[in-house]
Amino acid sequence: MIRTTAQDVLPPVAPVRRLAAPLTGIAETVELTVLQFAADAHTVAAFERALDGLVRQAHRDRAALTTALSGAVGEPFYRTEEAQRVAVWHVVPATLLGRIPEYGLQPASVLRPRGHEECAQGGLDRVLAARVREIGYALLSGRTLPFLLATPTWDTGALDAAELVERLAEYQRSGVRPGAADFGQALLRVRRDGPDTPAAAAAAARLGTAEGDRLAAWLGPDGAPGTPLRRTGGPGPRAHRSWARPGAAVPQVVFGSGARPALLRDFPDAFHWLGRPHEGFTQCYHWHAGHPVRASVLPEDREAQAAWLLPSVTLAATVGAHGDAWMLPHLARLGGPAGPALHAAVAAGLGAQHPEQRRPAVQALLVLAARGELDAGLLGRELAAMAVLGTVKPNRLADATRSAAGAGAYATVWAVLAEALPGLLPSVRTAGELLAVAADCAEHCGARGPVPPEVAAVAARRGSHRPAAEARRLAAALTAS
16 A cells, blocks of 8 residues: 655635625615626626525515616616527516516426537526526516525525525415425525434424425435446547537547436426436537536536536547636535546546646646545546546646646645556556656655556666656655665
């Protein structure tokens, strides 16, 4: 067994933060709502607080809210009466201003997104759209809500179980019937692994309502995420013709998301895509805009989201696609198990063609390590498998791991490479830079232990070429007295 004598000094990780208190006045609600019209303002906290604020103020004084909104955004802002063409951020304000008719907000009007039938982001978008249209329909039909059930507790989108129980109790006391989409979203957001989960489940069951019973069941087996399934090799997503030759198949590791029967049985139609098993996706074009809010639909299931993101991250490694790996640090901050799908997505990101695409994967690695959630052996095995497939190139991996080590993660990077090198060295000839990073890390963290046979074989080669020289340096570090 290899041991280290020095511990990592990892960079601090931004904590998961609680949302600020609900908005209490019309002026601040309108101000935050108007900010959502800017493309760069779509954080989970801002969007959810604005949405909940609109609902609360409409319940208290809808006429005053509508007047303030009209003065802030102007009448010409909404030019369409088709709810399908209004961005999800604008549906509720547009409804309050009379720009969307009631028939455009009925549940049956939440259509399947045009195209991208296999696109995960389209599935998440349907849930967002169903919820905001349900809110708009309630406003137009005279059924105002005192507040929303699914407003998160934390900025990842996660919701405290005890807090949801209290909201359901307040709905019960007020005689308010929960919206199906809002309650469904609340269930997807509720934390199932908190220390108070058993007590919250018991309190939910004591409510004596259908929603309380569903919450109690969801905190048990009903809410368990599906298990991602791994498939190695074979054709991956089809590369866009601007990145590679038309129809070129990209070999890759693929994870399919498992089925969630309760989503198909008890949730509105808009949620059903998320409950079906999925394996392999076409290239998705949604990731560039607003994905943190989309990710908040499933903030406690980062494994499923990593499985859906993996094909896009793989394209960043194989054909240089831009714009997809940036979500990896955000996924690392979400809840639920940090399992093989998330580690595979980080592995593919570490091998991205462009340095700016590798940086988010390095950040995700550091976040998982700082939170004690990184399985270095699992990540190393994924890297070795992807190197053999040709998805991850050793020189790019060397650059990424050197960056992570330079941030203070020498022992972590060594643990990853100690698992990766035996698997990739027999198949990869250009591993000199990677062996150099491994030697640097072993020297910095005082790694001691047996020299892996694959490393010893490279070190035994004659000559002074770099792989042999760096392998000998690594062997010397591991066997130093």
